Amino acid sequence: MSTPVFQVIRSKNYKRSGLLHTRAGSVQTPTFMPDGTRGAVKSLTPDQVVSTGVEVVLSNTYHLHLQPGEQTIKKLGGLHTFANRKGPILTDSGGFQVFSLAHINKITEEGVTFKDPRTGDIVTLTPEKSIQIQFDLGSDMMVAFDDVTALDETGRMRTLEAFERTHRWLERSLAEFQRLTKGMKERERPLLFGVVQGGLDKDLRKKSLGIVQSLPVDGIAIGGLSVGESRKEMHEMLEYLAPLYDDSTRPRFLLGVGDPIDLRFAVEHGIDMLDCVLPTRNARHATAWITGDKKVHLTNEKFKEDTEVIDPACDCTTCESGYSRGFLRHQFKVGEPLAGTLVSIHNIRYLQRICEEYRS
Ligand SMILES: [Zn+2]
Structure with a gap:
């Protein structure tokens, strides 16, 4: 019998630690994954990323498809070689960015047509296309393409139509994934995550989770949270979902959440993987997390x-190397990018340390 994709090592109440096996190596969970949106975690070298204890980097399908394009990346050796990344890479579906960043022309059953904000070109993204792009990039973990128009800016359901389409698109994503990975050995193929939607509507969430869990996907992703709803609303939904996960053989990935308080809450409610731009974005704005999940503004x-x-x-290497708050404040004040790099290392390490606490 082959080893399952995910093994739970220890669990207590809803929290658990585990081992996720990908073709690019195994990952200890819970794990925080920084966003290497355009192939690089902003202002960090791959070695600096590794120094934080990070085991998975997330890249954005939307950004890489528009620039430089997956065919260019493929010619440059695939995303791992291109980005000089040795460990596992997870790519998102591009769906969230299409709906939040691009000017949408048309949403049909087939897919989404939008205008490339940079070139003005008309681009169509379908569930099949999203999987093909992620496949060409060389992603180790892919996410199915979903219709995020179901949500308003506070995570409330807008249309049932979009909600239902998300699941039809999941089946199409899965079919395309199976077509592309057919004949690949179990340990050589990438993994696919299906996305649970339903906004803040508990019945729809339950229905969505049931549909995703009934399909042969490798992992369960929780989408459509941290999109503008209150912290209380997000936590209530994670609490509601915790007893509804069906078994322990699939990892659960909460998309776009990376505040320390939310990360702790999520892990305590059955989440194994999280990604967010927050640690690096905060760092570039001179904000660092310190013990007790407090924030300090280094320009103060x-x-x-x-x-x-x-x-x-x-x-972290920034703190261990002895860079003082006075030094960092000065570098921020004079606009030196090194300051953002040093605080990014610290903030990512801060989240990874929380994950490590839960693992032991
Ligand atoms: Zn530090």
Whole structure:
């Protein structure tokens, strides 16, 4: 019998630690995955990313498809070679970005037509196309394409039609995935995650989870949260879903959540994987997390002559190297990009340390 994709090592209540096996290596969970939107985690070298303990990097299908294009990346050796990334890469479906960043022309049963914001070209993305792009990129973990128009900006359901289409699109994504991976050995093929939608409507969420779990996908992704709803609403939904997951053989990935408080809540309610731009975005705006999930703004006047590192309890390379708050404040003040790099390392490490706490 072959080893399952995901093994639970320890579990208590809803929280669990596990091992996720991908063709690019195994991943300890819970795990935080920084966003390498355009192939690189902003301002960090691959070695710096690895130094934070990160085991998976997420890349965006939408951005890479529009520029430079998956065929160019394929000619440059695939996303791993292109981005100098040795470990596992997860790609999203592009759906969320199409609906949030692009000017949509048309949504039909077939797919979404939108205007490339940079070139003005008309682009069509379908469930099949999204899977083909992710396949050409060389992704180790893919996400099925879904119709996010079902949600308004606070995560509430807008149309039942879009909700139902999401599941038809999931079946098409799965069929395309099976076609492309046919004949590949179990350990050589990428993994596919199906996305649970339903906004803040508990009945729809339950229905959606049931549909996704009934299909032979490798992982369960929870989409459509952290899109503008309140923290209380998001936590209530995670709490509601926790007892509804069917078994322990598939990893559960919460999309787009990376605040320390939310990360803890999610892991305590059965989530194994999370991704977010927050640690690097905050870092570029001089905001760092410190022990107790508190935030400090390093440009603050009070740090002007502060010789202490960002967080003395932190073992990231920035803190261990001794960069003082006073130094970092100055570099932010003069617009030196190094400051964003150093604080990004710290913030990603902060989230990874929380994950490590839950693993042990
Ligand atoms: Zn640190």
